[in-house]
Amino acid sequence: MTFQKGKAGFIDISGDLTFPTNFEATSIFSDGLAAICIGSKWGFIDKLGKIVVNPQFDSVGDFENGLTYAKVSGRVGLINKEGKLIVPPKFDWVEKTLQEGFTVIDPPREAQGLISVRLDGKWGYINRQGTQIIKPQFEDAGQFSIEGLAAVKIGGRWGYIGMNGKFAINPQFEEAREYREGFAFIKSNNRYTFIDKLGKPIVAPQFDGCWYFRDGLARVQLADLWGYIDTNGKYVWNPSK
Numbered sequence: 001m002t003f004q005k006g007k008a009g010f011i012d013i014s015g016d017l018t019f020p021t022n023f024e025a026t027s028i029f030s031d032g033l034a035a036i037c038i039g040s041k042w043g044f045i046d047k048l049g050k051i052v053v054n055p056q057f058d059s060v061g062d063f064e065n066g067l068t069y070a071k072v073s074g075r076v077g078l079i080n081k082e083g084k085l086i087v088p089p090k091f092d093w094v095e096k097t098l099q100e101g102f103t104v105i106d107p108p109r110e111a112q113g114l115i116s117v118r119l120d121g122k123w124g125y126i127n128r129q130g131t132q133i134i135k136p137q138f139e140d141a142g143q144f145s146i147e148g149l150a151a152v153k154i155g156g157r158w159g160y161i162g163m164n165g166k167f168a169i170n171p172q173f174e175e176a177r178e179y180r181e182g183f184a185f186i187k188s189n190n191r192y193t194f195i196d197k198l199g200k201p202i203v204a205p206q207f208d209g210c211w212y213f214r215d216g217l218a219r220v221q222l223a224d225l226w227g228y229i230d231t232n233g234k235y236v237w238n239p240s241k
Contacts, residue, residue: 031063033081042070043083053083061094067128069094076117078130087130092118114163116141116150123152125165134165145179147197158186160199169199181213183231194218194233203233 027035033044033052043055044063061068063081070079070089077089094117114125114133124136125144140153149160149168158176160169175187183194183202191205194213209221217228217236225239 027062031066031081033063035060035062044081052081053079056083065128078128087126090119092121094118114144114150116143125150133163134161142176142178145184147179147182149179149184149197151176151178151184160184168197169195177212181216181231183213183218185210185212185218192220202231203229 023036023038024040025037029047033046035042036045036051036055038055040058041055042057042060043051044053044060046052057070057072057079058074059071060079061070066081067078067086069076070085071077072089075089076091076094077085078087079085094115113127115128116123117126117136119136122136123138123141124132125134125141126132138152138154139156140158142151144150144163148163151158152161152171153176154171157171158173159167159171160176162168173186173188174190175192177185179197183196185192185194186201186205188205192207192210193201193203193205194210195201206222207220208223211219213231216231220227220229220239222239225241227235227239228237230236
């Protein structure tokens with residue numbers, strides 16, 4: 001992606017311009033297509049620079065497995081790579097990734113075939129065909145992990161539901177993140193720790209910050225010091241600067 005005279009276009013790895021800079025904004029290529037903005041409307045081009053979905057949407061997402069989101073008149077629906085609406089635009093919002101750019105709605109938070117969506121201020125889940133699987137009822141909602149659990153907020157507290165929409169771990173936490181490698185980090189009494197799939201903490205909440213397990217280790221913070229613990233909560237690298 002590059003800009004010339006206020007217009008966006010694409011360059012190759014040699015830095016040569018591959019397509020003319022005719023667009024107000026673009027996204028990166030994903031699933032073979034890139035979002036482009038002409039005027040104030042978004043569509044998609046292929047890697048030859050051909051417009052395959054005419055600019056017609058207020059904002060769009062990056063394609064993932066042949067589907068993405070499109071916003072029309074303030075509502076969000078689901079489109080395929082031909083630009084056909086698979087799910088009519090009826091949702092307030094879709095859960096976004098950490099990356100944000102321009103006015104593009106980023107890839108949906110999706111796992112286990114379910115996507116979290118917000119309707120009339122409440123979060124629930126649909127499948128890739130747009131069928132409601134779990135009724136919108138939560139104040140906030142994360143994605144389902146491979147463990148089949150998703151963090152949801154209700155009554156000001158976070159817990160975890162299964163794919164049937166029922167609570168597997170009752171709402172009790174100040175914060176809750178998705179499971180990775182069988183553990184999720186939560187906040188309780190203003191301190192963090194990790195819980196297993198049954199909701200059992202591996203150590204008492206004691207950390208000022210932490211991050212997901214990766215290859216059996218998780219980064220944790222005490223004051224301004226960082227260290228690493230294993231899945232038993234034992235330090236393998238004591239907190240240090």
